[in-house]
Amino acid sequence: MRKFTTALLTGASLLLFTACGSSGGSGGGSTTKTMVPITEENADTVISSTVQSISGIMEVGDITQSNDSSNIVKATTHLSKLGNIASANMEPGTLAESGTEQCSDGGSVSYNGNETSGGTVTFSQCEEYGTTINGTMTISINGAETTTIMTNFSVKTSYAEVYYSNATMDLNTNTYDMSVTATGYTIEDGDRYDFENYSLTKSGNSYTFSGLIKTDCMGGWVEIKTNKALVMTEYSCPTAGEIVSVGNNSELKMVFNADMSVDISVNGNLYNTYSDCEELPESVCD
DSSP states (O other): OOOHHHHHHHHTTOOOOOOOOOOTTSSSSSSSSOOOOSSSSHHHHHHHHHHHHHHHHHHHHHHHHHHOOOOTTTTTTHHHHHEEEEEEEOOOOOOOOEEEEEEEOOOOEEOOOOTEEEEEEEEEEEEETTTTEEEEEEEEETTTTTEEEEEEEEEEEEEEEEEEEEEEEEEEETOOEEEEEEEEEEEEEEEEEEEEEEEEEETTTEEEEEEEEEETTEEHHHHOOOOOHHHOOTEEEEEEEEEEOOOHHHHHEEEEEEEEEEEEEEEEEEEEEEGGGGGGGSSOOO
């Protein structure tokens, strides 16, 4: 699954920086969730949903990065300003202390901040180049440590949407180690997946993931846990690590091996072995 490698590489190469009713675990929300019974019949869906959750949490980084890179927000002028704040590498005078600007196709963006301590940017139905942005992002900078908080933040195009009711990213701009926690959903080509208190941590070449996810086709929630941190080098599949998707009295385990192969087991029984992560089931709902 190319999305898997791409998602992890997003974290590895960031310039700055997208559930419980039974024994399946519990999340930060107070609402009881219907957990999915995991079987061999729905194993491919659970695998692809788990991998998609990694892409979803990485989109937090994609949105804040936006230094003319290709991502869902297409690096609009205003998001480039925000990316400059967050990178803590602004040239003096790059961003005014405060102001409000009209977006090219409607709506506005207001900002208040500086290159030393950070600031706040608020998008109000800001439309540019086929993209609509709403919500608030607050950046706090303390030397190499940067914290980004998104509140009711959404980015929408004709084919995709990302929404975070809340999301927080802590990033070290020297080492690019980071942690991200988010609640929200993504929609792409009509497929929706929700996540709650979903967390990513990155330290060097090691990654951990945890939280609750749901897709329409899965029919309920599973809880993602990292038993052993995923380890990968640039432009490769993981060479170590173990992720478990926990459902209703059931689980699916993904074990990443030194030769880049991936062993999948369902409820303790070997389900399949893939030669590498690129071979994992591709689509969440197919």
